Amino acid sequence: MNICILDMPSYTYAVKAQRLLRARGYPCMIKRRERTPERGCGFSLRINGACENALRVLDSYDIPYSVGGGDDNDKL
Amino acid sequence: MINFDNAATTFPKPVSVRRAAAEAINSFGGNAGRGGHELAMRTSEALYSARDTAAGFFGASPENTVFTLNCTHALNMAIQGVMSGGGHLIISSMEHNSAARPAVSLAMKKQITLSFAEVFPDSAETVESFRRLIRSDTRAIVCTIASNVTGQLLPFREIGELCRERGICFIADGAQACGIYDIKLADGINILCTAGHKGLYGITGTGLLMTDGSYPIAPIIQGGTGSGSLSLFQPDILPDSLESGTPNIIGAVTVGAGIRFITSYGMSRLRAHEERLCSLFISGMEDCGGVTVYRHPSAEYAPIVSFNIGDMPSEQAAELLGSRGFCLRAGYHCAALAHATLGTKGGTVRFAPSAFNTEEEVKKLVYNVKTLKNLPNS
Numbered sequence: 001m002n003i004c005i006l007d008m009p010s011y012t013y014a015v016k017a018q019r020l021l022r023a024r025g026y027p028c029m030i031k032r033r034e035r036t037p038e039r040g041c042g043f044s045l046r047i048n049g050a051c052e053n054a055l056r057v058l059d060s061y062d063i064p065y066s067v068g069g070g071d072d073n074d075k076l
Numbered sequence: 077m078i079n080f081d082n083a084a085t086t087f088p089k090p091v092s093v094r095r096a097a098a099e100a101i102n103s104f105g106g107n108a109g110r111g112g113h114e115l116a117m118r119t120s121e122a123l124y125s126a127r128d129t130a131a132g133f134f135g136a137s138p139e140n141t142v143f144t145l146n147c148t149h150a151l152n153m154a155i156q157g158v159m160s161g162g163g164h165l166i167i168s169s170m171e172h173n174s175a176a177r178p179a180v181s182l183a184m185k186k187q188i189t190l191s192f193a194e195v196f197p198d199s200a201e202t203v204e205s206f207r208r209l210i211r212s213d214t215r216a217i218v219c220t221i222a223s224n225v226t227g228q229l230l231p232f233r234e235i236g237e238l239c240r241e242r243g244i245c246f247i248a249d250g251a252q253a254c255g256i257y258d259i260k261l262a263d264g265i266n267i268l269c270t271a272g273h274k275g276l277y278g279i280t281g282t283g284l285l286m287t288d289g290s291y292p293i294a295p296i297i298q299g300g301t302g303s304g305s306l307s308l309f310q311p312d313i314l315p316d317s318l319e320s321g322t323p324n325i326i327g328a329v330t331v332g333a334g335i336r337f338i339t340s341y342g343m344s345r346l347r348a349h350e351e352r353l354c355s356l357f358i359s360g361m362e363d364c365g366g367v368t369v370y371r372h373p374s375a376e377y378a379p380i381v382s383f384n385i386g387d388m389p390s391e392q393a394a395e396l397l398g399s400r401g402f403c404l405r406a407g408y409h410c411a412a413l414a415h416a417t418l419g420t421k422g423g424t425v426r427f428a429p430s431a432f433n434t435e436e437e438v439k440k441l442v443y444n445v446k447t448l449k450n451l452p453n454s
Protein backbone atom coordinates (compact mmCIF):
# COMPACT_ATOMS: atom_id res chain seq x y z
CA MET A 1 0.00 0.00 0.00
CA ASN A 2 1.19 3.52 -0.74
CA ILE A 3 1.89 5.70 2.22
CA CYS A 4 2.35 9.39 1.79
CA ILE A 5 4.19 11.33 4.49
CA LEU A 6 3.71 15.07 4.72
CA ASP A 7 5.67 17.35 7.01
CA MET A 8 3.28 19.86 8.55
CA PRO A 9 4.36 23.31 9.72
CA SER A 10 2.47 23.02 13.01
CA TYR A 11 0.36 20.63 15.00
CA THR A 12 -2.69 22.80 14.28
CA TYR A 13 -2.29 22.36 10.54
CA ALA A 14 -1.62 18.65 11.03
CA VAL A 15 -4.97 18.14 12.77
CA LYS A 16 -6.82 20.39 10.36
CA ALA A 17 -5.43 18.38 7.45
CA GLN A 18 -6.16 15.09 9.18
CA ARG A 19 -9.79 16.02 9.80
CA LEU A 20 -10.29 17.24 6.24
CA LEU A 21 -8.80 14.09 4.76
CA ARG A 22 -10.55 11.68 7.10
CA ALA A 23 -13.88 13.33 6.25
CA ARG A 24 -13.12 12.53 2.61
CA GLY A 25 -12.23 8.91 3.25
CA TYR A 26 -8.45 9.11 3.45
CA PRO A 27 -7.17 7.12 6.44
CA CYS A 28 -4.40 9.15 8.00
CA MET A 29 -2.65 9.72 11.28
CA ILE A 30 -0.45 12.32 12.89
CA LYS A 31 2.98 11.22 13.99
CA ARG A 32 5.93 12.99 15.46
CA ARG A 33 8.53 13.41 12.73
CA GLU A 34 10.94 10.49 12.88
CA ARG A 35 13.70 12.42 11.22
CA THR A 36 14.10 16.01 12.23
CA PRO A 37 14.61 18.23 9.25
CA GLU A 38 16.92 21.23 9.26
CA ARG A 39 14.46 23.43 11.14
CA GLY A 40 13.86 20.89 13.89
CA CYS A 41 11.09 18.81 15.34
CA GLY A 42 7.49 18.83 14.27
CA PHE A 43 4.64 16.66 13.11
CA SER A 44 3.99 14.58 10.04
CA LEU A 45 0.79 13.37 8.52
CA ARG A 46 0.84 9.78 7.25
CA ILE A 47 -1.79 9.19 4.64
CA ASN A 48 -2.67 5.73 3.44
CA GLY A 49 -3.25 5.86 -0.27
CA ALA A 50 -2.20 7.86 -3.26
CA CYS A 51 -0.64 11.17 -2.36
CA GLU A 52 -1.84 13.08 -5.37
CA ASN A 53 -5.54 13.25 -4.53
CA ALA A 54 -4.92 14.00 -0.87
CA LEU A 55 -2.59 16.83 -1.76
CA ARG A 56 -5.21 18.27 -4.05
CA VAL A 57 -7.62 18.41 -1.09
CA LEU A 58 -5.04 20.15 1.10
CA ASP A 59 -4.15 22.61 -1.65
CA SER A 60 -7.79 23.52 -2.12
CA TYR A 61 -7.93 24.51 1.57
CA ASP A 62 -4.59 26.38 1.45
CA ILE A 63 -3.05 24.06 3.98
CA PRO A 64 0.73 24.35 3.93
CA TYR A 65 2.84 21.17 3.94
CA SER A 66 5.97 19.76 2.45
CA VAL A 67 6.26 16.28 1.11
CA GLY A 68 8.54 14.69 3.65
CA GLY A 69 9.60 11.34 4.94
CA GLY A 70 12.22 10.83 2.28
CA ASP A 71 12.89 7.13 1.95
CA ASP A 72 9.90 6.33 4.13
CA ASN A 73 7.51 7.33 1.40
CA ASP A 74 5.71 4.40 -0.15
CA LYS A 75 7.60 1.93 2.03
CA LEU A 76 5.27 1.23 4.89
CA MET B 77 -23.98 35.29 48.07
CA ILE B 78 -25.46 36.56 44.81
CA ASN B 79 -23.04 37.44 42.03
CA PHE B 80 -23.93 40.38 39.82
CA ASP B 81 -20.31 41.02 38.82
CA ASN B 82 -20.39 38.77 35.78
CA ALA B 83 -18.91 41.45 33.52
CA ALA B 84 -15.65 40.91 35.41
CA THR B 85 -15.90 37.13 35.19
CA THR B 86 -18.92 34.88 35.10
CA PHE B 87 -19.69 32.84 38.19
CA PRO B 88 -20.95 30.23 38.66
CA LYS B 89 -19.71 28.32 35.65
CA PRO B 90 -22.03 25.84 33.90
CA VAL B 91 -21.84 22.26 35.15
CA SER B 92 -20.57 21.19 31.72
CA VAL B 93 -17.66 23.62 32.02
CA ARG B 94 -16.77 22.35 35.48
CA ARG B 95 -16.89 18.79 34.20
CA ALA B 96 -14.71 19.72 31.22
CA ALA B 97 -12.15 21.29 33.60
CA ALA B 98 -12.10 18.13 35.70
CA GLU B 99 -11.74 15.94 32.62
CA ALA B 100 -8.92 18.13 31.33
CA ILE B 101 -7.07 17.91 34.64
CA ASN B 102 -7.56 14.16 34.76
CA SER B 103 -6.92 13.28 31.13
CA PHE B 104 -5.17 16.08 29.25
CA GLY B 105 -2.06 16.39 31.35
CA GLY B 106 0.42 16.37 28.47
CA ASN B 107 1.81 19.35 26.64
CA ALA B 108 -0.02 20.18 23.43
CA GLY B 109 1.99 20.15 20.22
CA ARG B 110 5.20 19.26 21.99
CA GLY B 111 5.53 15.49 21.91
CA GLY B 112 4.47 12.39 20.04
CA HIS B 113 3.52 10.11 22.93
CA GLU B 114 -0.05 9.18 23.74
CA LEU B 115 -0.57 11.71 26.52
CA ALA B 116 0.81 14.59 24.46
CA MET B 117 -1.21 13.60 21.40
CA ARG B 118 -4.43 13.26 23.39
CA THR B 119 -3.84 16.68 24.92
CA SER B 120 -3.00 18.21 21.56
CA GLU B 121 -6.23 16.87 20.11
CA ALA B 122 -8.22 18.36 23.01
CA LEU B 123 -6.62 21.76 22.47
CA TYR B 124 -7.33 21.62 18.76
CA SER B 125 -10.96 20.69 19.41
CA ALA B 126 -11.36 23.74 21.66
CA ARG B 127 -9.68 25.89 19.02
CA ASP B 128 -11.95 24.53 16.33
CA THR B 129 -15.05 25.17 18.47
CA ALA B 130 -14.01 28.77 19.12
CA ALA B 131 -13.11 29.30 15.47
CA GLY B 132 -16.48 27.99 14.31
CA PHE B 133 -18.32 30.18 16.81
CA PHE B 134 -16.68 33.37 15.51
CA GLY B 135 -16.35 32.47 11.84
CA ALA B 136 -12.57 32.20 11.99
CA SER B 137 -10.29 29.43 10.82
CA PRO B 138 -8.72 27.24 13.53
CA GLU B 139 -5.17 28.22 12.60
CA ASN B 140 -6.07 31.91 12.92
CA THR B 141 -7.59 31.38 16.37
CA VAL B 142 -5.07 32.09 19.10
CA PHE B 143 -5.52 31.27 22.78
CA THR B 144 -4.37 34.04 25.09
CA LEU B 145 -4.38 34.64 28.83
CA ASN B 146 -7.28 37.08 28.71
CA CYS B 147 -8.70 39.83 26.51
CA THR B 148 -6.05 42.31 27.69
CA HIS B 149 -3.35 39.96 26.46
CA ALA B 150 -5.11 39.58 23.12
CA LEU B 151 -5.56 43.35 22.70
CA ASN B 152 -1.93 44.02 23.57
CA MET B 153 -0.83 41.48 20.99
CA ALA B 154 -3.14 42.95 18.38
CA ILE B 155 -2.35 46.63 19.01
CA GLN B 156 1.40 46.27 19.46
CA GLY B 157 1.62 43.65 16.73
CA VAL B 158 -0.26 45.60 14.07
CA MET B 159 1.26 48.96 15.00
CA SER B 160 4.84 47.65 15.19
CA GLY B 161 5.71 49.56 12.03
CA GLY B 162 4.30 52.84 13.36
CA GLY B 163 1.48 54.90 11.90
CA HIS B 164 -1.71 56.46 13.20
CA LEU B 165 -4.10 54.66 15.54
CA ILE B 166 -7.64 55.65 16.49
CA ILE B 167 -9.34 54.31 19.60
CA SER B 168 -12.78 55.13 20.95
CA SER B 169 -13.43 57.24 24.03
CA MET B 170 -15.10 54.24 25.70
CA GLU B 171 -12.14 51.88 25.61
CA HIS B 172 -11.05 49.77 28.54
CA ASN B 173 -7.49 50.29 29.76
CA SER B 174 -6.61 47.02 28.03
CA ALA B 175 -6.76 48.92 24.74
CA ALA B 176 -6.06 52.44 25.98
CA ARG B 177 -2.87 51.72 27.91
CA PRO B 178 -0.94 49.91 25.17
CA ALA B 179 -2.07 52.57 22.69
CA VAL B 180 -1.02 55.47 24.93
CA SER B 181 2.24 53.71 25.78
CA LEU B 182 3.15 53.43 22.09
CA ALA B 183 2.20 57.07 21.54
CA MET B 184 4.25 58.25 24.53
CA LYS B 185 7.27 56.45 23.09
CA LYS B 186 6.51 58.22 19.81
CA GLN B 187 6.22 54.93 17.98
CA ILE B 188 2.71 55.83 16.79
CA THR B 189 0.38 58.80 16.71
CA LEU B 190 -2.93 58.37 18.53
CA SER B 191 -6.39 59.90 18.27
CA PHE B 192 -9.48 59.38 20.41
CA ALA B 193 -12.86 59.13 18.70
CA GLU B 194 -15.66 60.47 20.86
CA VAL B 195 -18.54 58.07 21.40
CA PHE B 196 -22.08 59.46 21.33
CA PRO B 197 -25.41 57.85 22.21
CA ASP B 198 -26.28 58.11 18.52
CA SER B 199 -24.45 55.49 16.43
CA ALA B 200 -24.24 57.64 13.29
CA GLU B 201 -22.53 60.41 15.25
CA THR B 202 -20.04 57.90 16.64
CA VAL B 203 -19.19 56.57 13.17
CA GLU B 204 -18.77 60.15 11.93
CA SER B 205 -16.47 60.83 14.84
CA PHE B 206 -14.19 57.99 13.67
CA ARG B 207 -14.47 59.04 10.03
CA ARG B 208 -13.32 62.59 10.79
CA LEU B 209 -10.13 61.34 12.45
CA ILE B 210 -8.96 59.06 9.62
CA ARG B 211 -5.74 60.19 7.96
CA SER B 212 -3.68 58.84 5.10
CA ASP B 213 -1.39 57.08 7.59
CA THR B 214 -4.14 55.60 9.78
CA ARG B 215 -3.20 51.97 10.18
CA ALA B 216 -5.79 50.70 12.67
CA ILE B 217 -8.94 51.48 14.61
CA VAL B 218 -9.59 49.86 17.98
CA CYS B 219 -13.14 49.87 19.24
CA THR B 220 -14.99 48.01 21.93
CA ILE B 221 -18.23 46.35 20.83
CA ALA B 222 -19.90 46.96 24.20
CA SER B 223 -18.69 49.27 26.93
CA ASN B 224 -17.63 47.42 30.06
CA VAL B 225 -18.97 50.33 32.15
CA THR B 226 -22.45 51.00 30.79
CA GLY B 227 -22.91 48.19 28.27
CA GLN B 228 -23.42 50.74 25.48
CA LEU B 229 -23.21 49.00 22.13
CA LEU B 230 -20.95 50.72 19.64
CA PRO B 231 -21.68 50.58 15.90
CA PHE B 232 -18.90 48.07 15.23
CA ARG B 233 -20.28 46.81 11.93
CA GLU B 234 -20.41 50.35 10.53
CA ILE B 235 -16.92 51.07 11.85
CA GLY B 236 -15.76 47.82 10.26
CA GLU B 237 -17.23 48.89 6.96
CA LEU B 238 -15.50 52.26 7.26
CA CYS B 239 -12.20 50.47 7.88
CA ARG B 240 -12.73 48.17 4.92
CA GLU B 241 -13.41 51.13 2.61
CA ARG B 242 -10.23 52.88 3.75
CA GLY B 243 -7.94 49.84 4.01
CA ILE B 244 -7.58 50.19 7.77
CA CYS B 245 -7.21 47.30 10.20
CA PHE B 246 -10.22 47.01 12.51
CA ILE B 247 -9.46 45.55 15.93
CA ALA B 248 -12.60 44.87 17.97
CA ASP B 249 -12.75 44.29 21.71
CA GLY B 250 -15.52 41.75 22.26
CA ALA B 251 -14.95 41.17 25.99
CA GLN B 252 -18.45 42.25 27.01
CA ALA B 253 -20.28 41.20 23.86
CA CYS B 254 -19.01 37.76 22.88
CA GLY B 255 -21.32 35.00 24.01
CA ILE B 256 -24.21 37.48 24.18
CA TYR B 257 -24.31 38.61 20.55
CA ASP B 258 -23.60 36.63 17.40
CA ILE B 259 -20.31 38.21 16.40
CA LYS B 260 -18.34 36.98 13.42
CA LEU B 261 -15.16 38.14 11.73
CA ALA B 262 -17.33 38.57 8.64
CA ASP B 263 -18.96 41.53 10.41
CA GLY B 264 -16.01 43.56 9.12
CA ILE B 265 -13.64 42.72 11.94
CA ASN B 266 -10.03 41.98 11.03
CA ILE B 267 -8.92 41.06 14.54
CA LEU B 268 -11.38 40.09 17.27
CA CYS B 269 -10.13 39.99 20.85
CA THR B 270 -12.17 38.60 23.68
CA ALA B 271 -12.06 37.03 27.11
CA GLY B 272 -12.74 33.35 27.61
CA HIS B 273 -13.88 33.72 31.23
CA LYS B 274 -16.72 36.20 30.82
CA GLY B 275 -19.59 35.61 28.40
CA LEU B 276 -17.95 32.46 27.04
CA TYR B 277 -18.11 30.86 30.52
CA GLY B 278 -14.59 29.43 30.50
CA ILE B 279 -12.30 29.67 33.51
CA THR B 280 -10.07 32.64 34.33
CA GLY B 281 -6.76 32.82 32.50
CA THR B 282 -8.37 32.43 29.10
CA GLY B 283 -8.77 34.74 26.14
CA LEU B 284 -8.89 34.61 22.38
CA LEU B 285 -7.48 36.51 19.44
CA MET B 286 -9.00 35.70 16.08
CA THR B 287 -7.76 37.21 12.87
CA ASP B 288 -8.88 37.08 9.27
CA GLY B 289 -5.19 37.14 8.36
CA SER B 290 -5.37 40.43 6.44
CA TYR B 291 -2.95 42.26 8.70
CA PRO B 292 0.24 40.65 10.02
CA ILE B 293 0.61 40.66 13.79
CA ALA B 294 4.23 40.86 14.96
CA PRO B 295 4.61 38.74 18.11
CA ILE B 296 5.30 40.56 21.37
CA ILE B 297 6.34 37.32 23.09
CA GLN B 298 8.67 34.82 21.50
CA GLY B 299 9.82 31.38 22.51
CA GLY B 300 8.99 27.71 22.29
CA THR B 301 6.17 26.74 20.00
CA GLY B 302 6.82 23.05 19.47
CA SER B 303 7.59 23.73 15.82
CA GLY B 304 10.81 24.56 13.98
CA SER B 305 12.79 24.08 17.17
CA LEU B 306 16.22 24.37 15.55
CA SER B 307 15.49 27.83 14.23
CA LEU B 308 16.35 30.79 16.43
CA PHE B 309 13.62 32.79 14.76
CA GLN B 310 9.98 32.84 15.77
CA PRO B 311 7.84 30.91 13.25
CA ASP B 312 5.69 33.16 11.11
CA ILE B 313 2.83 30.71 10.90
CA LEU B 314 -0.29 31.10 13.04
CA PRO B 315 -1.24 30.16 15.70
CA ASP B 316 2.34 29.23 16.65
CA SER B 317 3.77 32.70 16.04
CA LEU B 318 1.46 34.16 18.72
CA GLU B 319 1.35 31.19 21.11
CA SER B 320 4.81 30.88 22.60
CA GLY B 321 5.13 28.77 25.71
CA THR B 322 2.78 26.16 27.05
CA PRO B 323 -0.78 27.33 26.57
CA ASN B 324 -3.50 27.17 29.21
CA ILE B 325 -4.79 23.86 27.90
CA ILE B 326 -7.25 23.24 30.71
CA GLY B 327 -8.57 26.76 30.28
CA ALA B 328 -8.91 26.36 26.53
CA VAL B 329 -10.88 23.16 27.02
CA THR B 330 -13.27 25.03 29.34
CA VAL B 331 -13.72 27.79 26.76
CA GLY B 332 -14.74 25.13 24.24
CA ALA B 333 -17.19 23.70 26.78
CA GLY B 334 -18.50 27.19 27.56
CA ILE B 335 -19.18 27.89 23.90
CA ARG B 336 -21.01 24.58 23.60
CA PHE B 337 -23.07 25.58 26.66
CA ILE B 338 -24.03 28.88 24.99
CA THR B 339 -24.90 27.14 21.75
CA SER B 340 -27.06 24.52 23.43
CA TYR B 341 -28.74 27.08 25.73
CA GLY B 342 -29.31 29.38 22.78
CA MET B 343 -27.54 32.72 22.53
CA SER B 344 -30.71 34.71 21.88
CA ARG B 345 -32.46 33.00 24.80
CA LEU B 346 -29.52 33.77 27.04
CA ARG B 347 -29.44 37.40 25.92
CA ALA B 348 -33.21 37.76 26.40
CA HIS B 349 -32.87 36.40 29.94
CA GLU B 350 -30.12 38.86 30.86
CA GLU B 351 -31.93 41.76 29.21
CA ARG B 352 -35.07 40.90 31.16
CA LEU B 353 -33.09 40.99 34.40
CA CYS B 354 -31.61 44.37 33.44
CA SER B 355 -35.06 45.78 32.63
CA LEU B 356 -36.36 44.54 35.97
CA PHE B 357 -33.43 46.14 37.75
CA ILE B 358 -33.79 49.45 35.89
CA SER B 359 -37.52 49.68 36.55
CA GLY B 360 -36.81 48.96 40.21
CA MET B 361 -34.29 51.79 40.27
CA GLU B 362 -36.76 54.14 38.60
CA ASP B 363 -39.30 53.33 41.33
CA CYS B 364 -36.64 54.11 43.93
CA GLY B 365 -36.10 57.69 42.86
CA GLY B 366 -32.75 59.34 43.49
CA VAL B 367 -30.84 56.58 41.71
CA THR B 368 -28.94 57.57 38.56
CA VAL B 369 -28.90 54.90 35.86
CA TYR B 370 -26.34 55.59 33.12
CA ARG B 371 -28.44 54.84 30.07
CA HIS B 372 -29.44 57.15 27.24
CA PRO B 373 -32.68 56.63 25.32
CA SER B 374 -30.88 56.97 21.97
CA ALA B 375 -28.30 54.29 22.68
CA GLU B 376 -28.48 50.50 22.69
CA TYR B 377 -27.05 48.46 25.52
CA ALA B 378 -25.68 45.03 26.28
CA PRO B 379 -27.00 43.54 29.55
CA ILE B 380 -24.91 45.69 31.89
CA VAL B 381 -26.25 48.57 34.01
CA SER B 382 -24.16 51.25 35.67
CA PHE B 383 -25.78 53.28 38.44
CA ASN B 384 -25.21 55.47 41.47
CA ILE B 385 -27.36 55.80 44.57
CA GLY B 386 -27.85 59.50 45.25
CA ASP B 387 -24.57 61.08 46.31
CA MET B 388 -23.28 57.91 47.90
CA PRO B 389 -19.74 57.04 46.74
CA SER B 390 -19.92 54.04 44.44
CA GLU B 391 -17.40 52.06 46.49
CA GLN B 392 -19.43 52.63 49.64
CA ALA B 393 -22.63 51.50 47.92
CA ALA B 394 -20.96 48.33 46.67
CA GLU B 395 -19.47 47.65 50.08
CA LEU B 396 -22.82 48.04 51.81
CA LEU B 397 -24.50 45.82 49.24
CA GLY B 398 -21.62 43.38 49.63
CA SER B 399 -22.27 43.17 53.35
CA ARG B 400 -25.78 42.06 52.44
CA GLY B 401 -24.52 39.33 50.16
CA PHE B 402 -24.48 41.04 46.74
CA CYS B 403 -21.37 41.08 44.57
CA LEU B 404 -21.23 44.22 42.42
CA ARG B 405 -18.22 46.03 41.05
CA ALA B 406 -17.80 49.71 41.90
CA GLY B 407 -15.32 52.40 40.97
CA TYR B 408 -13.82 52.96 37.57
CA HIS B 409 -13.84 49.45 36.09
CA CYS B 410 -10.33 49.85 34.59
CA ALA B 411 -11.87 52.27 32.11
CA ALA B 412 -10.51 55.77 32.64
CA LEU B 413 -11.61 56.96 29.19
CA ALA B 414 -15.16 55.69 29.57
CA HIS B 415 -15.66 57.37 32.95
CA ALA B 416 -14.20 60.61 31.60
CA THR B 417 -16.66 60.38 28.68
CA LEU B 418 -19.56 59.73 31.06
CA GLY B 419 -18.45 62.40 33.54
CA THR B 420 -18.71 59.94 36.43
CA LYS B 421 -16.03 61.39 38.65
CA GLY B 422 -16.78 59.06 41.57
CA GLY B 423 -17.18 56.00 39.40
CA THR B 424 -20.34 53.90 39.26
CA VAL B 425 -21.74 50.66 40.61
CA ARG B 426 -22.14 48.02 37.92
CA PHE B 427 -24.89 45.43 37.72
CA ALA B 428 -24.01 42.59 35.34
CA PRO B 429 -26.17 39.45 35.39
CA SER B 430 -25.42 36.09 33.81
CA ALA B 431 -27.42 33.09 32.65
CA PHE B 432 -27.55 31.87 36.25
CA ASN B 433 -29.15 34.89 37.93
CA THR B 434 -32.87 34.92 38.61
CA GLU B 435 -35.63 37.51 38.82
CA GLU B 436 -35.92 36.78 42.55
CA GLU B 437 -32.28 37.71 43.04
CA VAL B 438 -32.78 40.98 41.16
CA LYS B 439 -35.84 41.82 43.26
CA LYS B 440 -33.80 41.23 46.41
CA LEU B 441 -31.12 43.58 45.12
CA VAL B 442 -33.68 46.24 44.25
CA TYR B 443 -35.15 45.97 47.74
CA ASN B 444 -31.71 46.35 49.29
CA VAL B 445 -30.83 49.38 47.16
CA LYS B 446 -34.08 50.96 48.34
CA THR B 447 -33.16 50.37 51.96
CA LEU B 448 -29.67 51.77 51.38
CA LYS B 449 -31.24 54.98 50.14
CA ASN B 450 -32.67 55.51 53.60
CA LEU B 451 -29.28 55.41 55.31
CA PRO B 452 -28.40 58.65 57.08
CA ASN B 453 -25.31 59.29 54.94
CA SER B 454 -26.95 58.55 51.63
